[in-house]
Amino acid sequence: xxxxxxxxxxxxxxxxxxxxxxxxxxxxxxxxxxxxxxxxxxxxxxxxxxxxxxxxxxxxxxxxxxxxxxxxxxxxxxxxxxxxxxxxxxxxxxxxxxxxxxxxxxxxxxxxxxxxxxxxxxxxxxxxxxxxxxxxxxxxxxxxxxxxxxxxxxxxxxxxxxxxxxxxxxxxxxxxxxxxxxxxxxxxxxxxx
Amino acid sequence: xxxxxxxxxxxxxxxxxxxxxxxxxxxxxxxxxxxxxxxxxxxxxxxxxxxxxxxxxxxxxxxxxxxxxxxxxxxxxxxxxxxxxxxxxxxxxxxxxxxxxxxxxxxxxxxxxxxxxxxxxxxxxxxxxxxxxxxxxxxxxxxxxxxxxxxxxxxxxxxxxxxxxxxxxxxxxxxxxxxxxxxxxxxxxxxxx
DNA sequence: ATCTTGTTTGTGAGTATTAACTAACTATTT
DNA sequence: AAATAGTTAGTTAATACTCACAAACAAGAT
Numbered sequence: 235x236x237x238x239x240x241x242x243x244x245x246x247x248x249x250x251x252x253x254x255x256x257x258x259x260x261x262x263x264x265x266x267x268x269x270x271x272x273x274x275x276x277x278x279x280x281x282x283x284x285x286x287x288x289x290x291x292x293x294x295x296x297x298x299x300x301x302x303x304x305x306x307x308x309x310x311x312x313x314x315x316x317x318x319x320x321x322x323x324x325x326x327x328x329x330x331x332x333x334x335x336x337x338x339x340x341x342x343x344x345x346x347x348x349x350x351x352x353x354x355x356x357x358x359x360x361x362x363x364x365x366x367x368x369x370x371x372x373x374x375x376x377x378x379x380x381x382x383x384x385x386x387x388x389x390x391x392x393x394x395x396x397x398x399x400x401x402x403x404x405x406x407x408x409x410x411x412x413x414x415x416x417x418x419x420x421x422x423x424x425x426x427x
Numbered sequence: 428x429x430x431x432x433x434x435x436x437x438x439x440x441x442x443x444x445x446x447x448x449x450x451x452x453x454x455x456x457x458x459x460x461x462x463x464x465x466x467x468x469x470x471x472x473x474x475x476x477x478x479x480x481x482x483x484x485x486x487x488x489x490x491x492x493x494x495x496x497x498x499x500x501x502x503x504x505x506x507x508x509x510x511x512x513x514x515x516x517x518x519x520x521x522x523x524x525x526x527x528x529x530x531x532x533x534x535x536x537x538x539x540x541x542x543x544x545x546x547x548x549x550x551x552x553x554x555x556x557x558x559x560x561x562x563x564x565x566x567x568x569x570x571x572x573x574x575x576x577x578x579x580x581x582x583x584x585x586x587x588x589x590x591x592x593x594x595x596x597x598x599x600x601x602x603x604x605x606x607x608x609x610x611x612x613x614x615x616x617x618x619x620x
Numbered sequence: 621a622t623c624t625t626g627t628t629t630g631t632g633a634g635t636a637t638t639a640a641c642t643a644a645c646t647a648t649t650t
Numbered sequence: 651a652a653a654t655a656g657t658t659a660g661t662t663a664a665t666a667c668t669c670a671c672a673a674a675c676a677a678g679a680t
């Protein structure tokens with residue numbers, strides 16, 4: 235799981251290439267050219283193209299785990315936890331916009347059923363975390379209880395997801411962190427009990 | 428723009444193949460095999476692979492235009508118009524689940540910049556329609572006015588989009604029309620003034 | 621009825637290009 | 651002398667697409 239500097243450089247460039255258009259743009263040749271060495275050199279650092287994609291998923295998972303840990307350290311509950319989580323996510327995406335473009339679109343990993351599985355697992359983790367926060371918020375009467383739980387979930391996550399998608403399609407022309415904060419504020423107003 | 432029966436069959440199969448995994452699964456060979464004729468036979472009906480993808484986008488656009496026309500016939504306003512629009516969309520997706528999977532993911536058309544442009548245009552149209560409905564709803568005081576317009580938009584569309592995405596990922600294991608209706612109901616409750 | 625002619629829709633055999641990946645070798649550092 | 655990280659020159663398979671040809675069918679003229 236420890237990556238060498240060269241490996242980090244490779245997956246960074248790979249993410250760049252995928253973000254530029256799509257996974258169809260990630261070829262060994264393109265990737266090697268982007269880094270500035272020959273195709274076979276790539277195979278000194280990764281077994282296969284699939285392994286590169288798998289590493290991208292694992293790296294992102296690692297980052298998200300880091301965010302989760304930091305969140306747990308802060309002893310927040312319910313809606314404040316969720317708030318902090320999304321704020322940190324937006325900050326990460328702002329610093330790594332290509333990663334946002336690549337990972338918001340699961341189609342990029344449909345090359346292989348194993349990769350698709352990894353992607354679904356990650357999404358499940360994310361979903362469970364958000365749901366637990368929302369459940370906690372409900373339990374603490376931080377949010378209204380006249381709505382189906384699933385609807386609250388889908389509105390919250392759907393709105394925030396779409397914000398990121400728009401930010402990507404509009405070439406990062408607005409401040410995701412600020413807009414995100416503001417959107418979460420609106421969600422809090424709507425959902426408060 | 429008029430398609431022959433054979434052409435309709437071809438794009439239907441093409442959509443099936445893309446939905447099955449992704450656009451990477453759409454090759455001339457796969458498509459010809461799925462239909463049951465040889466590769467060159469395809470070129471009797473479409474100039475190129477790109478033309479097949481463009482036809483998919485245009486067909487969907489046509490369907491959506493049909494929905495828009497029918498909506499206009501009903502003389503609905505604001506939130507009722509939006510309601511009817513999404514209900515019809517969900518009905519269409521239920522009857523054509525593969526089309527939902529293919530068209531909810533713009534990455535499937537990043538093969539070519541022209542296709543990407545067509546896709547963005549279609550999304551823009553969609554966005555403008557929804558925004559006009561929401562603006563009308565605001566003007567008629569059907570929805571609360573203490574929230575940023577963009578936030579209302581992103582919550583509404585984001586929630587409904589995510590519902591479709593989940594429905595696709597979960598292999599259509601719930602009734603999209605019913606769940607959609609129920610979600611719209613919740614949105615109306617939240618947003619009413 | 622049949623011959624001619626043209627159109628439509630298919631075929632088998634091929635093209636050029638590009639994909640992921642490998643083998644054998646070399647320069648550099650440890 | 652051994653591991654590391656690169657090279658050139660390949661391989662094999664798949665890609666989108668083309669070409670020359672053929673079967674099927676539908677008029678229209680004889």
